[in-house]
Amino acid sequence: DAGITQSPRYKITETGRQVTLMCHQTWSHSYMFWYRQDLGHGLRLIYYSAAADITDKGEVPDGYVVSRSKTENFPLTLESATRSQTSVYFCASSESIGRGYTFGSGTRLTVV
Amino acid sequence: KNEVEQSPQNLTAQEGEFITINCSYSVGISALHWLQQHPGGGIVSLFMLSSGKKKHGRLIATINIQEKHSSLHITASHPRDSAVYICAVRVDKLIFGTGTRLQVFP
Numbered sequence: 001d002a003g004i005t006q007s008p009r010y011k012i013t014e015t016g017r018q019v020t021l022m023c024h025q026t027w028s029h030s031y032m033f034w035y036r037q038d039l040g041h042g043l044r045l046i047y048y049s050a051a052a053d054i055t056d057k058g059e060v061p062d063g064y065v066v067s068r069s070k071t072e073n074f075p076l077t078l079e080s081a082t083r084s085q086t087s088v089y090f091c092a093s094s095e096s097i098g099r100g101y102t103f104g105s106g107t108r109l110t111v112v
Numbered sequence: 113k114n115e116v117e118q119s120p121q122n123l124t125a126q127e128g129e130f131i132t133i134n135c136s137y138s139v140g141i142s143a144l145h146w147l148q149q150h151p152g153g154g155i156v157s158l159f160m161l162s163s164g165k166k167k168h169g170r171l172i173a174t175i176n177i178q179e180k181h182s183s184l185h186i187t188a189s190h191p192r193d194s195a196v197y198i199c200a201v202r203v204d205k206l207i208f209g210t211g212t213r214l215q216v217f218p
Contacts, residue, residue, distance in 0.1 A: 033206075042116065042198070042208030058205065090155060101145065101206070103155035 006091050006104035013081050013111055021076045021107050023091030031094040032074040033101070034058075034066065036087040043090065049074055081111045115139050118199050118209040125216045131186040133212045135199030138180065145206065146173050146184050147198040155198070158184075189216045 004025040013019045023032065030051050035043040035058075045058030047066040055066050063085060065077045078085055091104040119134045135144070146158040159166050159173040161182075166173050170189075175182040186193055196211040 035208075040210065042114075042210045043200075043206075044208075045205055048205065088153065092155075097202070097204075098143070100157045100160045102157065103147075106153045106155075108153075 004091060004093050004102050004104045006089075006107050008107060009105065011107060011109050013109070015082060015111055016080050019078045019081055019109070021078075021089055021091075021109070023074045023076070023104060025072055025074075025091075025093040025102075027093065027095070027102075028071055029093035029095050029102075030071075031097065032068065033092040033094075034064075034074070034076045035090045035092065036060065036085075037090060037106075038087050046076065046089075078109075081109075083111050085109065086111045114209070115207050116199055116201055116209040118197075118212050120212060121210070123212060123214045125189050125214065127190055127216055127218050129189050129216075131189050131193070131214065131216075133184045133197050133199075133214070135182045135184070135209060136180060137182075137199075137201045137207075139201065139203055139207070141177075141180075141201040141203060143202045144175055144182050145200040145202070146182075147200060149196040149198060149211065151195070158197075186214075189214075191216045191218055 007022045033048045034046040049055045049068040052071045089107045092101045094101045117136045143162045149155045170187045172185040194215050198211045199209040200206045
């Protein structure tokens with residue numbers, strides 16, 4: 001099906017473990033984004049990508065790594081998970097900066 | 113001070129009421145987005161506007177660039193409108209407000 005899908009929907013991991021959140025879109029949108037959503041904060045940008053092999057830091061990139069070897073995939077890796085990274089993570093895509101955004105359903109990550 | 117402020121933070125209404133949610137921002141923008149987040153967590157884009165007014169069904173969004181203010185109106189509100197409504201402004205990237213939680217009771 002066309003759209004933007006995130007996996008997993010829910011994840012519990014232990015402090016110090018590496019975990020990867022997946023994001024896949026079927027429109028060949030150029031731009032993809034990773035946000036985290038925490039109580040009391042608006043969505044905050046972690047990383048974004050303007051095209052395959054082009055990524056850039058957002059507002060809160062520390063502790064996260066991204067890659068974009070293919071246009072349709074934009075995985076987010078927590079190299080050594082910490083409790084402060086417990087959050088809901090949203091992936092989004094956009095055809096261009098001037099167009100609307102489409103969001104995935106989110107991944108709820110708990111670090112214990 | 114946040115660059116994007118929404119008011120109210122929480123809003124309760126009876127079915128059928130006219131709803132207004134406000135968004136003020138302090139930076140120069142190229143566009144403003146209104147998003148809806150349902151209790152299940154998914155986020156849906158409602159409007160993107162850079163001037164004037166847009167309407168979709170019972171939803172109306174307006175923006176006043178000079179006053180750095182936007183409003184989202186819901187006419188004839190319904191319990192299914194219960195959600196968090198998020199304003200976001202585009203500078204080079206999107207900057208999000210913290211959302212307005214709307215509950216509409218039958």
